[in-house]
Amino acid sequence: MSRDHSLPELANYIDGAFSTPAIDRERSLHDANTDKPIQGRRNSNREQIQAALTTTDRIYQAGTWEDTPAEERAEHLEAMAVELSSAEYAETISIADSLTSGAIVRTTRKMAQMLPFVFRGAAAYLREGHLDKQVPGPRGSVDYLRRPWGPALLIAPWNGPTAIGSHKVASALAAGAPCILKPSEFTPHSAIMMARAADRAGLPKGVFQLTLGDRSVGAQLVEDPRIKAVSFTGGLAGGRAIARACADDFVPTQLELGGNNQLVVFADADLDLAATGIVYGMTNLNGQWCRALGRLLVHESVKDRLLDKVMSQLANIHIGHSLDEESDMGPLVHRGHFEQVQSDIERLRSCGGEMLTATPLPQLEGNFIAPTLIDGCRPEDTREEIFGPVATIHTFRDDSEALALANGTDLGLAGYVYSENEEKAFAFARKMRTGGVKINGYSLLSIGEGTPRGAWGLSGLGEEGHGQSIEFFTGARVVGLSPQDPLGGR
Incomplete structure (x- = not known):
């Protein structure tokens, strides 16, 4: 074209x-x-x-x-x-x-x-x-x-x-x-x-x-x-x-x-649905949006199965020229931002992070970065926002640990919870110190007509x-x- x-x-x-x-x-x-x-x-x-x-x-x-x-x-x-x-x-x-x-x-x-x-x-x-x-x-x-x-x-x-x-x-x-x-x-x-x-x-x-x-x-x-x-x-x-x-x-x-937004996956979650939410949160607007996924918090019992599903979906994401109708994801905005995100990735690698990627890059010389999950870092090393297609992984054993992680940054813009038990999901979401929490779904638009988009903390x-x-x-x-x-x- x-x-x-x-x-x-x-x-x-x-x-x-x-x-x-x-x-x-x-x-x-x-x-x-x-x-x-x-x-x-x-x-x-x-x-x-x-x-x-x-x-x-x-x-x-x-x-x-x-x-x-x-x-x-x-x-x-x-x-x-x-x-x-x-x-x-x-x-x-x-x-x-x-x-x-x-x-x-x-x-x-x-x-x-x-x-x-x-x-x-x-x-x-x-x-x-x-x-x-x-x-x-x-x-x-x-x-x-x-x-x-x-x-x-x-x-x-x-x-x-x-x-x-x-x-x-x-x-x-x-x-x-x-x-x-x-x-x-x-x-x-x-x-x-x-x-x-x-x-x-x-x-x-x-x-x-x-x-x-x-x-x-x-x-x-x-x-x-x-x-x-x-x-x-x-x-x-x-x-x-x-x-x-x-x-x-x-x-x-x-x-x-902006926000280093938390997505919480409980043991009883629909893992296919959660995987789709994770991939959407990392790839929509190429990860360059304030409500993009920042930290994935997953119950330790389902982590491996969930990541298998996420990697499978990421392998089918087509990164290409932003004007191609078939592209699912494009490049970062400019070279300076590209270099900053790369620097953030390298910082987390130096903190012991393991890079998980599955999406092929195009043969173009633009500012392309594959969606990247980073596993193995301490929570205290992942408190800052990375404004790109990058998210860190942390596991939890029980609800109290999950909540401590979910409220473990100074940012509070958006949150996401996946669980088949909606009563439990609502109860947990109400305790998250953030402007809004979406349950069992990840979307670009506001969740309710007339509701505000709030911002907590930084x-x-x-x-x-x-x-x-x-x-x-x-x-x-x-x-x-x-x-x-x-x-x-x-």
Whole structure:
């Protein structure tokens, strides 16, 4: 198949106009499959960053978007959804995300096709009246309003640029917050396509803006006092830097920072089902997602049988070019990340780890790593996340030991439990210190409608979800008639 695809031009979208940031002459975007450069990277300069900040502050101070009635904001979000329903967007985004992140096109296509539904969902939330309510008060009804803190900064990651970026944008706009999106410098194309959709759909100028660049651009935006809320998805180091920058002025922050996720297999589990979950957790998005499998905790009596089934399934995984429809798994995002994951593997090998792999690598020069289970390491050596198709194995003898292992890291994003005894599985899962636990299944989507995606410990701060993310960008405002208490406390 031909793999000569033109990528969207790299451009900012500031105050309703597209402009070209300065080219980064030292670094390029690379095809993850070949490690060859495919497009020059671009970095916004200080003047462009200040223009975006000035615009978003002007919109906020004037109150034009905040004061736009909820129904009218919903109509703008619906217009975005209609524009994004065009096949042009899904095709362009899925190919660009696949080439730059390494995720297989079957997955990036599904994510791109979800874009209209993200904006429609935010519109529906507004129409349901969640941001404007009335509650009983001592002297009649009291207005319970949720209003935006102010201009919002949205920083999206490279591993889920479309799904995560669109969720942040739709949520901020629904909340009435003018926003600036800073996508990852490695995967900026879905953000550019969203800016095109906003422009074509007639979203008011300056309400949504896009600034391209690396972490230095993000730092300038985060540190500016005109930013009143920050939503960040990314690594722990970045999350800590943002939290520090926001601490002095108590700027609300929403941080999702990853997880070294535990999958627990009890002795009575359906081992075929558990094996499928393990393989999915290691290979989906090439292991480059925050809810990927980190540590496999298995009852010692079924370990060997389970690993036989896992290796059998891994042997049938087809690693190939991310644009090949037959590929089950692609490469890691870029050479630097590839080298980091290799270094993590070597560290665990030096700790006594035995590497278990069964998946053939393709004859390509990209950033390919076979799904790898590592056995024989001490639990204390596997407490940190490896953001790739790598998981460690630990055995347990009883439930108390399993729970100690499951709660044995400082991260708490997701967990998984496999057992035929559902009552026991639920009881165990409720004791896991993590944002969510899925029982007898492993999936990319949230487990329940309206439920939040929580983060415990070093996995982040705050909750994400359909309503939760919209409300994050707002504060409560309660207005009503009050009794007058007498002076002197009588």
